[in-house]
Amino acid sequence: MxxxxxxxxxxxxxxxxxxxxxxxxxxxxxxxxxxxxxxxxxxxxxxxxxxxxxxxxxxxxxxxxxxxxxxxxxxxxxxxxxxxxxxxxxxxxxxxxPLNAPGTADAEAMNFSAGVQPGGGMDVVWLIRNMFRATANLQMPGTGVLPQDWLDGPAIANALRAISRQNSNLLLNYGVPQGFLPLRQQLQHKLAELEIAATPEQFVTTSGVTQALDMVAREFTRPGDTVFVDDPAWFLMFGSFAALGAKVVGIPRLADGPDIAQLAELAAIHKPKLYVINSVLHNPSSTSLSAAKAFQILRLAEQHGITIVEDDIYCDMHPGSAVQPATRLASLDQLRRVIYLGGFSKTMAANLRVGFIAASPELAERLADRKMLQTLTTSDIGERVVYKILSEGLYRKHVERIRSRLDGLRARTVRQMERVGLKVDVVSPAGMFVWADAGCDTNVMTEHALSENLLLAPGSLFSPNQLPSSRMRLNVAAMQDPAVWRFLQRELERLA
Amino acid sequence: MxxxxxxxxxxxxxxxxxxxxxxxxxxxxxxxxxxxxxxxxxxxxxxxxxxxxxxxxxxxxxxxxxxxxxxxxxxxxxxxxxxxxxxxxxxxxxxxxPLNAPGTADAEAMNFSAGVQPGGGMDVVWLIRNMFRATANLQMPGTGVLPQDWLDGPAIANALRAISRQNSNLLLNYGVPQGFLPLRQQLQHKLAELEIAATPEQFVTTSGVTQALDMVAREFTRPGDTVFVDDPAWFLMFGSFAALGAKVVGIPRLADGPDIAQLAELAAIHKPKLYVINSVLHNPSSTSLSAAKAFQILRLAEQHGITIVEDDIYCDMHPGSAVQPATRLASLDQLRRVIYLGGFSKTMAANLRVGFIAASPELAERLADRKMLQTLTTSDIGERVVYKILSEGLYRKHVERIRSRLDGLRARTVRQMERVGLKVDVVSPAGMFVWADAGCDTNVMTEHALSENLLLAPGSLFSPNQLPSSRMRLNVAAMQDPAVWRFLQRELERLA
The missing domain is CATH 1.10.10.10 (Winged helix-like DNA-binding domain superfamily/Winged helix DNA-binding domain)
Known part of the structure; x- marks a missing residue:
């Protein structure tokens, strides 16, 4: 290059x-x-x-x-x-x-991690940095997390207090690289409810799904390899994979899952090592995979030797497949070709930094070794907090409350979006995100919004190539401030 | 290959x-x-x-x-x-x-992470895994940590309890990628006492020094690049660097620092990107760098464009340069070419997983972005615990107690080592490690020891090439069990 x-x-x-x-x-x-x-x-x-x-x-x-x-x-x-x-x-x-010359991917990775402005798009690293600098007066209608008052701070504090009262030598030694065993036993039950069978030895805890994705990508890819992602998809992983020298290719996501024809065509061209997908409550559209598409994905993965990484971070915002259809790839495949990722940052507390990987026994062991080389162990504290809350049965009630609160807001919020001029073609019956169409370049809107202390999540962020888009992610739980609506109305009127 | x-x-x-x-x-x-x-x-x-x-x-x-x-x-x-x-x-x-063909390093990395037995040496990953499976009846006279009863479990528990009583929303959101700000302010004071000037913006917290090393290596090396380490040195990083495709080359460590002639010669041959060094209380010998050698290292680093990574994890086991000579590279260089790493796993609690990087403002920002892509943020919990203990002045007394306890044991324990037939050529006046010479292959001794529930730390572990050695690391704080001495005596008598 x-x-x-x-x-x-x-x-x-x-x-x-x-x-x-x-x-x-x-x-x-x-x-x-x-x-x-x-x-x-x-x-x-x-x-x-x-x-x-x-x-x-x-x-x-x-x-x-x-x-x-x-x-x-x-x-x-x-x-x-x-x-x-x-x-x-x-x-x-x-x-x-040759496809995917390592040098190219590497050079892009360097630009990416240095925060260089991508051609025509927003600077992802810059935008994400800003999300962490969020202050009380910065409104974030496109945020990826629930507002604080939707979460159960006192339950976390109680669990922490209980841990501080246990044997005071608990925290002096390193834990085990696989993670706190009682938590892994709880995760076994959690996955069993999703019809995924896994023993505690098949889990490795991580510092959130972010570290899980980084560890899996490091295990499976070499510079120049290709990783498939949904298009649109969660932006942070684009940077994480690019930093490893991997080439990120997006598979267009439709209302019921990926465009299978394109997946088949692109798989034959790129021979990807990994395909990272949100099967349930896709970020940023909150749509889920149909059973038929899940089966087709696994067949293509088999045919082209692709390992599937099923990122199920929004799992607990879904009411369950008995209530609404939802097919998980790991439920079909039983952790053979599918690596399942989950975590508690969205529904419990992001700062606990507790995520996990479930994989085949042999791969779980390799990933535990890799974790050891990267960070030795994760802290037991967050893992003990999550364990306590899961094992005392507090969590089930808590996530039911979140779901019914979202259900109460969703239709009303979407109607309000349409009134101010946003187009919403698919409204998922669960989840917190709406992938709205503003009919104009949302990068430009994002710049305007910043001058009014609003941080938007423009479509370019979610594009694997950071291409400008008329879409934006909105979070129905984070749009209660009238200033957000005033801005959207004014901005969209100006364009009409 | x-x-x-x-x-x-x-x-x-x-x-x-x-x-x-x-x-x-x-x-x-x-x-x-x-x-x-x-x-x-x-x-x-x-x-x-x-x-x-x-x-x-x-x-x-x-x-x-x-x-x-x-x-x-x-x-x-x-x-x-x-x-x-x-x-x-x-x-x-x-x-x-060409030197350092990327393929070679990569292939070695694969073997390493898969835990393949290195030629003639112990399997490092296997040995480390065992350290984490340590049970009550496994004696570890070569352990890298202090016994639990040397640490202050109740202080950690108190700090945790105090945090659980603070605003219960503390942990709901992600922290900031740089780490908990009040802790970074405390670290500024800590480094000022070592004559290293750094603002809070120059720190990035990490999940222990292990993650710090991994992040720095990922920032500076590409597959095929060379990283210098002390020889002997802390073994886990060999695997971590090899997994990145870096070639690890050891610089022989003498009683007052590296062999400068060899460093100069090898720097000219390998053009390394990084040189990772324990300047104070080197692991496994507990020796420290002389001022003259520190100056020579920095001159060579300047000449060959090498970035120095000063791993100062044993910092607080040293009584300070007013009491015993100790020269830190960062005190001379002021974080220009030197990246300083520290942490609290050895003297506070390993399970808190709190380490840190101090670097130039520009590099610290890049590393914070990298941390964001790898794990988003570290949990505030451990960082708040460390902050609380540092800011309340409990820590100074605590590490003084550790030092005087080690001082009380050291000479006596070394005499006992010599009585059973170990040779100890250098006894550092501080630190917990003795780099003893058994006069026989300590890999063989380690195998014998395992059958008696003793886990030794043979010299091959600390060799960048896992070569067999007659040396072993012993920890004066972890040799109080008569079974350890009985084993050593019997084993060494058999050879005499």
Whole structure:
């Protein structure tokens, strides 16, 4: 990868003969027409590897389509390895072989971790940093956590007090790398209710799902390897995987799970090592996987040798498959090809930093060794707190309260979103997130919002390529302040 | 790197003309004579790259020297990149260029993390795993921690109770990636006493020094890069660095610090990215760096562009430079080229998992971003406990008690070691470790000891190449059980 300017294609694409012949009457979407045509030109070597594509604006103007159509098309071309996005420099025709040169992924990782502004998108690290600097007067309607008063602070404090009264030598020695055994026994029961059979030896506790993802990615990927994620998906892992030199490719997420045709096509192209997926209450859409898609995913994983990482962090916000359909990949596969991740940051307390991995016995042992090399052990304190709350049966009532509170707010909040001009095409019957469409670049909205002490979660954050988007994540539990609605109404009126 | 058998050199070295001409009368040690002669033969292409060296036993027999002389010589030749040690297969002449092919380090890392038995050494991962499975009836005279009753369990429990009584919402949200601010302010004072100036923004808390080392290594190294460590040194980091694909090279540690001539020579050969060193109370010898050597290290680091990682985990077991000489690299360099690591696992409680990094403001910010991608944040609980104990002034008295208790035991315990037949050439006036010489392969002793429920810490553990050694680490605080002495006496008598 070089930083010297590559010959621009703009001029040639501006010549009438070079403009793509797009048809609004065709049964094929404009996006797919662009993808097909550009891909064919690259395959036919009419577009040279290394050449720069026209900017999104230029391409849109030249072809009489919206910028969002171009963004979506470029995004698909990136996922199909026809284009690459170079941070700050635009889109370039990619060398077709070899795929995933380690150097490229590595260089991107460096930019990422240094917080360099990605081309056209928000700076993810910068935005996340800000989330941790949240002050009382910063409203965060797109936050990934519940408001403090929805959680049970006193229960945590009581558990902590009880632990401080136990044998005072509890904390003097290192724990065991696998984690506090009684907690792992509780997790065995928790997973059994989800029809996943696992012995305590199959669990390794982690400092939240974040560390779990980092550990699994380090176990399975080498620089240059590909990891599949949902598109959209939780942004922090893009940076975490990029820092390992892995290439992150997004699989478009529909209302009932991934686009299976694209998953099949991209799996054949990229041969990914891992596929990280929220099967239940996907972040940021709160939708869940259908049983049929779960089965298809596992078949494709089998066929292409992909290890599935099922991130089930929002598990307890779902009322259970008896109430609403929800299929977990691990329930079908029983931890053979699926690694199951969970945690208590969303429904108990983020600061306890308690997450876990459930895996095959052999893999769990390897991951425990890896954890030992990375951090020796996790502290028992948080694990003892979680154990105490789970074992005393307080937790079940607590998460029921959270779910019914969300149920009480959801429909009303979505109606209010629609009144101010947001489009909501899918409303999940559970979970806290709404993946709303603002009909304009939400990066621009986010900049405006910041000047009014509002921190939004724009769609670009959730895009594996940080591409601009008209979507944004909203949290129905965090939209009770009128200032949020005043801002949204004003901003969306200005655009209408 | 290939696993197919390479032509053996044994036969040619067995031919009289090929036997090295070693002289006991020469001013040069036998080890250095072997190193010089073998290196010259490789330089002169008399020994081919890829060929297998004779086994240690064969070489010793052919040249009439002890196995330990050969081990030490091979070890130096590995450090100088003349030989490489292939786990389970022996020593091989290395390709002289390019140094540090990424594939090699990676393959070694895989073996390491999978717990494969290294050639001739103990399985480090296996031994460490056992340390965490320590039961009441397993004696560990070489342990790296103080016995429980030396630590202040009630103080930890009190601090935990006090935290549980504070605002019950304390733990509901994520903390900040840099760590709990009041603790970082306390750390500022702690470092000021060591003449290291650092603002709270220059600290990042970690889950122990283990995570600190992992984070720093991930920030500075790419697969194939070289990291220098003391030889001997703390074993866990060898595995941690190898898992990152880094090549670990040991710098021989003398009573007053590293062998500077070798450091200079090896720095020129390897161009290492990092040099991890215990300047004060080196593990496993408890010796400290002289001021002159500290200055020379920094000059060499400057000259070769090496970043120094000063692991000062045993800091509080030292009475201070006013009482005993101790020079910290960070006190000279003021966190420009030196990254300072510390923690509270040894003197407060390992299970709190509280360590920290102090670095330049720019690097501290990058490391906080990296921590965010790896684990989001560390839990505030342990950090609040440490803060409370530090800020209430309980800690100073506590570590004074530990030091005077160690002082009371040290001379007596060393005399007892000598009585049972151990050789102790350097006795540090502070710290808990003695790096004793058993005059026999301590791997073999460790195997015997295990059958009697004793877990030793053999020298091979502390060798960057896991080479067998006659040394072992003993902890003067953990040798009060007569069973330990009975075993040592019997084992050493058998050999005498």
């Amino acid at each position: 070089t930083d010297t300017p590559a010959p621009s294609l703009t001029s040639s694409l501006h010549r009438p003969g070079q403009i793509l012949l797009l048809s609004r009457a065709s049964g094929e979407s404009l996006i797919d027409q662009i993808v097909r045509t550009v891909a064919a030109r690259i395959d036919d070597r009419l577009l040279r590897a290394g050449a720069r594509m026209p900017s999104i604006r230029q391409f849109a103007a030249a072809n009489g389509v919206s910028a969002f159509t171009v963004v979506a098309a470029y995004d698909k071309l990136v996922a199909r390895a026809y284009l690459e996005s170079r941070r700050g420099a635009g889109f370039f025709i990619r060398e077709r072989a | 290939t696993d197919t058998p390479a032509p053996s050199l044994t036969s040619s070295l067995h031919r009289p003309g090929q036997i090295l001409l070693l002289s006991r009368a020469s001013g040069e040690s036998l080890i250095d004579q072997i190193v010089r002669t073998v290196a010259a033969r490789i330089d002169d292409r008399l020994l081919r790259a890829g060929a297998r060296m004779p086994s240690i036993r064969q070489f010793a027999a052919a040249n009439g020297v002890s196995a330990f002389t050969v081990v030490a010589a091979y070890d130096k030749l590995v450090a100088r990149a003349y030989l490489e040690s292939r786990r389970g297969a022996g020593f091989f002449i290395r390709e002289r260029a």
